[in-house]
Amino acid sequence: MTESGKPILYSYFRSSCSWRVRIALALKGIDHEIMPIHLTKDGGQQFSEEFQALNPMKQVPALKIDGITIGQSLAIIEYLEETRPTPPLLPQDPKKRASVRMISDLITAGIQPLQNLSVLKEVGQENQLPWAQKAIISGFDALERILQSTAGKYCVGDQVSMADLCLAPQVANAERFKVDLTPYPTISRINKTLLALEAFRVSHPCRQPDTPAELRA
Amino acid sequence: MTESGKPILYSYFRSSCSWRVRIALALKGIDHEIMPIHLTKDGGQQFSEEFQALNPMKQVPALKIDGITIGQSLAIIEYLEETRPTPPLLPQDPKKRASVRMISDLITAGIQPLQNLSVLKEVGQENQLPWAQKAIISGFDALERILQSTAGKYCVGDQVSMADLCLAPQVANAERFKVDLTPYPTISRINKTLLALEAFRVSHPCRQPDTPAELRA
Structure with missing residues (x-):
């Protein structure tokens, strides 16, 4: 989270996995910041020590939220669904x-x-x-x-x-x-x-x- | 489901994805039958028309249960968790x-x-x-x-x-x-x-x- 407490999404514009989470954040109206991680520049910024400490999978997306960092897009979306259920992204049945x-x-x-x-x-x-x-x-x-x-x-x-x-x-x-x-x-x-x-x-x-x-x- | 109403798991002994679901069924004590699908015999039994009609992904596992057929191991496990919650396979937090x-x-x-x-x-x-x-x-x-x-x-x-x-x-x-x-x-x-x-x-x-x-x- 930023000092202001906003979630931070580590994202790459073209990453389809990042896009999934960006849609979830937009649909649920969750105010957040985006921290771009360039997957090819500098040999791949996801391989930096700093980013690996945050996400050992060396992949985007990763979401810093509520004091934790979550990797894997579906795990992130399920967490958002459980903690910010409106509007729902899973049916009731x-x-x-x-x-x-x-x-x-x-x-x-x-x-x-x-x-x-x-x-x-x-x-x-x-x-x-x-x-x-x-x-x-x-x-x-x-x-x-x-x-x-x-x-x-x-x-x-x-x-x-x-x-x-x-x-x-x-x-x-x-x-x-x-x-x-x-x-x-x-x-x-x-x-x-x-x-x-x-x-x-x-x-x-x-x-x-x-x-x-x-x-x- | 069988005529007796038991769920049927389409499984291959060596498939790691099938094994995940077999563990869930065992932990939750869900009585079921196993229908083996051999992934290499006959050019791969998962490619048969009959199996494709059941699971268009042409993969195991697939679980026939409660009148539906579910593919993808985690989707199956989450369904079992929601409909047969004991013992839980997800924490509360x-x-x-x-x-x-x-x-x-x-x-x-x-x-x-x-x-x-x-x-x-x-x-x-x-x-x-x-x-x-x-x-x-x-x-x-x-x-x-x-x-x-x-x-x-x-x-x-x-x-x-x-x-x-x-x-x-x-x-x-x-x-x-x-x-x-x-x-x-x-x-x-x-x-x-x-x-x-x-x-x-x-x-x-x-x-x-x-x-x-x-x-x-």
């Missing part, structure tokens, strides 16, 4: 909550880790695009099928939930990696609806304090 | 719950996806061992450091939590991939304590209905 968490985990454990920066470094320059595309397509094939039975206006019914906070940033990654979204009408429709919401707009990678001038919109 | 979820996500999104079967197939035979080791070592470096501030007898304090359900199966994977555990005294100590518990013993990969005879113990 346990079965619908299970759908929200299943979709969230499918994206955060089943897709994103396979196409993130550190893994793409390992697979070599020329393999990066097909590698990332394969991970996203495999995940989206499953996701589209699941959403066909869970979705209303949003991923699960007609209320924005944690699943939607995972969806929009993953679609942005898909677009960055030039994945054809034609086979995914439900994903595309929900994404479009989400991007029109204020909380998704203010938290968008193109509107962050660390967004480079040429990518701002 | 939101800050400790955040620690449990952070550790769980670190393992389930930060380590396991990078060393699972489908990814190792992609990296080629001769790269599999170093690839898996690198993912596990990187994650365990962070985990050891985090546990030094959260652990009591178990990952977070002195009660078994969802984090422990993720830890033991990941250590088993580390051993299978010949990772030197000497640098991880806290991880090793907790793992040893966990493996002595009845719920971890009955759910162990060496004691499943689909465990091959030569691996049984």
